[in-house]
Amino acid sequence: xxxxxxxxxxxxxxxxxxxxxxxxxxxxxxxxxxxxxxxxxxxxxxxxxxxxxxxxxxxxxxxxxxxxxxxxxxxxxxxxxxxxxxxxxxxxxxxxxxxxxxxxxxxxxxxxxxxxxxxxxxxxxxxxxxxxxxxxxxxxxxxxxxxxxxxxxxxxxxxxxxxxxxxxxxxxxxxxxxxxxxxxxxxxxxxxxxxxxxxxxxxxxxxxxxx
Amino acid sequence: xxxxxxxxxxxxxxxxxxxxxxxxxxxxxxxxxxxxxxxxxxxxxxxxxxxxxxxxxxxxxxxxxxxxxxxxxxxxxxxxxxxxxxxxxxxxxxxxxxxxxxxxxxxxxxxxxxxxxxxxxxxxxxxxxxxxxxxxxxxxxxxxxxxxxxxxxxxxxxxxxxxxxxxxxxxxxxxxxxxxxxxxxxxxxxxxxxxxxxxxxxxxxxxxxxxxxxxxxxxxxxxxxxxxxxxxxxxxxxx
Numbered sequence: 001x002x003x004x005x006x007x008x009x010x011x012x013x014x015x016x017x018x019x020x021x022x023x024x025x026x027x028x029x030x031x032x033x034x035x036x037x038x039x040x041x042x043x044x045x046x047x048x049x050x051x052x053x054x055x056x057x058x059x060x061x062x063x064x065x066x067x068x069x070x071x072x073x074x075x076x077x078x079x080x081x082x083x084x085x086x087x088x089x090x091x092x093x094x095x096x097x098x099x100x101x102x103x104x105x106x107x108x109x110x111x112x113x114x115x116x117x118x119x120x121x122x123x124x125x126x127x128x129x130x131x132x133x134x135x136x137x138x139x140x141x142x143x144x145x146x147x148x149x150x151x152x153x154x155x156x157x158x159x160x161x162x163x164x165x166x167x168x169x170x171x172x173x174x175x176x177x178x179x180x181x182x183x184x185x186x187x188x189x190x191x192x193x194x195x196x197x198x199x200x201x202x203x204x205x206x207x208x209x210x211x
Numbered sequence: 212x213x214x215x216x217x218x219x220x221x222x223x224x225x226x227x228x229x230x231x232x233x234x235x236x237x238x239x240x241x242x243x244x245x246x247x248x249x250x251x252x253x254x255x256x257x258x259x260x261x262x263x264x265x266x267x268x269x270x271x272x273x274x275x276x277x278x279x280x281x282x283x284x285x286x287x288x289x290x291x292x293x294x295x296x297x298x299x300x301x302x303x304x305x306x307x308x309x310x311x312x313x314x315x316x317x318x319x320x321x322x323x324x325x326x327x328x329x330x331x332x333x334x335x336x337x338x339x340x341x342x343x344x345x346x347x348x349x350x351x352x353x354x355x356x357x358x359x360x361x362x363x364x365x366x367x368x369x370x371x372x373x374x375x376x377x378x379x380x381x382x383x384x385x386x387x388x389x390x391x392x393x394x395x396x397x398x399x400x401x402x403x404x405x406x407x408x409x410x411x412x413x414x415x416x417x418x419x420x421x422x423x424x425x426x427x428x429x430x431x432x433x434x435x436x437x438x439x440x441x442x443x444x445x446x447x448x449x450x
Contacts, residue, residue: 046330072333085331089349098345099335144336 002148002180005052006042010035010204017206019199025174025181027195029188034201036184037082040150043182044079045072057147078146082153084137086125092136093121099143111139131162138173151183155190167193216382217390218409224298224386225366228305229313232362235306236313237355241343244321261372262311269308270375277303277376300377301384305366313362320354321347353424360420367413 001022008015015035019026028036041047043054045061048069054062056077061070087095097108112118115135117128125133134154141149155163155170171194174181185191191198198209239258243251261269277294278284287293294300324347332342348355370388377384379393387406394403 044334046333072330073336073338077334079331079334081327081331083327085325085327087328087331087346098332098337140335144334 001055001057002043002182003053003055004039004043006039006049006054007051008035008038008042008047008049010038013204015039015204017201017204019182019206021180021182021197023178023180024196025183025194026197026199027191028182028184028199028201028206029191029195030186030201032186035204036186036201037152039201040079040152040182040184043075043148044077044150045070045075076144076147078141078144078149080134080137080141080149080151080154083157084125084133084154086133086136086140088125091122091124092117092128095125095136096140096143099140108143111143112136115139129162130158131166134158134166135169142177147179149177149179149181151181153184153186156185156187170194217385217387217406220298220301220385221367221387224301224305225363227302228309228366228369229359229363231302231306232310232313232366233355233359236310236317236358236362239314240317240321244318258314259311261308266308266369266371267375270304270372273300273304273307273372273376295376296378296380296384298377298384301369301373301386304372304376305369308369308372309362309365312365313358316354316358316361317351320351320358323354324350356424357421360417360424364414364417367410 002019004017004019006015006017006019012033013035015038017039019039028039030036038047042049042052042062043056049062049064051064052062053060053065056075059070059076060066060068061075062068087098090098092112093108096111097105100108109118109121112121115138117132117135117139120128120132120136125136128136137154155166158166167190174194183191183194185194199206200209239254242248243255248254264272274295275281276283277287277300279288279293279295284293284295294303328346328350329342332346337345368388369386370392373384373386374389377386379385379389381390381393385393387410391403391406391410394400394406
């Protein structure tokens, strides 16, 4: 469960949103530059809101009033970046293992197997295809056993056929995850396909669409 | 065999000086690229000063600091030791003049690492030190390696500042450039030519290392593949 109230001054407008999601996939849909990524970054703790409050499950991770601002590493949020941001000097297995405590690292390959890329464990990201890279990014984000998964335009870099394949994989994963997911996209049909709930972001304000 | 002494001394001085400037240069570069310091440009100016100062002026400044009456020299005197006119002084001179090169290379290398990768590591639960050790430093390594090679070359060639604070004492502080100067002045052409040959070989080795470091830094460091629209967003650490 996530409950967030975020106010942040951006160059062109003020971001002022209230968001509440519980165990479902919420899609933030809007034009490029509408502040979608900033919302994810505020939730993950990579960007500090000017004011507001962010609660993940029963934990207050940010509160401007109470002076609470937990660093990203303490928030328990999995983040799949738009360009995946895989570590280029590490193998696929090392990318996943880095997110795990030392005693658990032997399980890195299990995560890769779960996403069907166990055979590519020793390959570096530059030698993976777009779809494989996305699977690796998802495996890495889930290896931290997050309470909340954030996906930032994670399908936009894929070619059309790989994207369709990854949509199907995400939909089956979505049901098995059992955690809240926030997905950001500028693609309307993607929002309708993947989200339980859709929020439209326009000029800094968020409005839920009836489904 | 007499001519071997200055070569070995120079290698020893340059190696120790490069190690010192690596630690300091990397530390300072990290500090300057990650912290908001009130008088950053003053500190940076101080680091870079030996690059624009004539080496003899740098040497004179060091002499004022490390000499018998200088603040550091007095401190060393109280501890029953001294540094001027020892090989340690040659190390200090070489480290000070090579630090700007090391610092600039390390700073450029650290700034060249995509901040989004560091952000990704933050979301994976890594602390800042571990991010530096596992992500930033390995990705900045080619630039740091170039800094090591250039600083080593600068340290090997150090003349003016070394002469000021270490002197030109054969067998003790006479490094390769000083020995070359003495050999030319004394009309010992064969000895001077040997020093020239050794310096040329070392210079080629440095150029090779820098070239290798540059070629290693050229491939896609962000792990971008052909079908990914990469859009680097500059450095993170926006918190």
